[in-house]
Amino acid sequence: MPRMLDVSDAVRAEIGDEEADRLLAGENAPGSYDCTSCRTPGDSEQERTSTVLFVGDETAVLAFAHASCLPSQVVQVTEEQLQGAVRSIGGSAAGVSESHRAVPEQAVLGVTSGLVLVEGELHPALVVEPTAPIVRPGSMAAGDDFLPLLIEQGFMPVTELATVPPVLHGWSVLLAVGQLHAVLQPGGNGGQPVAWWQAHQPLQVTDSWRAAANKHQQVLMFAAPVGSIGRQPREDLLREALDKAAANGKLVAAALPLAGT
Numbered sequence: 001m002p003r004m005l006d007v008s009d010a011v012r013a014e015i016g017d018e019e020a021d022r023l024l025a026g027e028n029a030p031g032s033y034d035c036t037s038c039r040t041p042g043d044s045e046q047e048r049t050s051t052v053l054f055v056g057d058e059t060a061v062l063a064f065a066h067a068s069c070l071p072s073q074v075v076q077v078t079e080e081q082l083q084g085a086v087r088s089i090g091g092s093a094a095g096v097s098e099s100h101r102a103v104p105e106q107a108v109l110g111v112t113s114g115l116v117l118v119e120g121e122l123h124p125a126l127v128v129e130p131t132a133p134i135v136r137p138g139s140m141a142a143g144d145d146f147l148p149l150l151i152e153q154g155f156m157p158v159t160e161l162a163t164v165p166p167v168l169h170g171w172s173v174l175l176a177v178g179q180l181h182a183v184l185q186p187g188g189n190g191g192q193p194v195a196w197w198q199a200h201q202p203l204q205v206t207d208s209w210r211a212a213a214n215k216h217q218q219v220l221m222f223a224a225p226v227g228s229i230g231r232q233p234r235e236d237l238l239r240e241a242l243d244k245a246a247a248n249g250k251l252v253a254a255a256l257p258l259a260g261t
Helices: 009-015 017-024 079-092 146-153 207-216 235-247
Strands: 032-034 041-043 049-055 060-066 073-076 094-096 109-118 121-130 172-176 179-185 194-204 218-223 252-259
Touching: 009 017, 009 049, 009 060, 009 073, 041 060, 073 179, 073 194, 109 179, 109 194, 109 207, 109 218, 109 235, 121 179, 121 207, 146 218, 146 252, 172 207, 172 218, 207 218, 207 252
Parallel strands: 049 073, 121 218, 172 252
Antiparallel strands: 032 041, 049 060, 060 094, 109 121, 172 179, 179 194, 218 252
């Protein structure tokens, strides 16, 4: 019986037409599986199922997820992260041994998760702060272009945390296997989303953060230049640092849709 599989163009490009067609015909796809996002059982004969390809430097692992949890997509990961995904996915993964390009090296961005109270309601938030000044690509000038670059992408300057920032369509926060994997931005020429920030190892989030993310189906992302926020051990101190950065004109924000659960 044909499986109810979704194979995106990006996944097809990575695994090849022949393998994709075999999956769609039900030859290589499992009937039952554990969703790589929510970890609950799924059945590709009874419900729409997404193929999710985790791609490392040299190998890739094909996993399956409820289409309601994750769209079919390619997720760039490190080799260490890939081995963790293999252990988490277990018997529902089909290994695909292929060579792939390494993920381009990106600026080092510190990311902190926490709950932020806005308009009387707790919202899941990510606070992003580089470890050094960010200059515009190709620029030889000194300075810090981190916030201007994000504003050009659609993030809004924040002077106080009084209202929820507008949704930035095309960007998203990727949660898979109950952990934070990446912040995705639109790909070039309308292509598949690519990682703007990616965890070296999946980041654990608290149950309350994940519950709030599932409730709102979006995550508030705040970004500030190096030295503006710092690593705060408690959410109340994180909020104080955010308020101070906003008052000093050193904070931008957007609401990013949630990908995964």
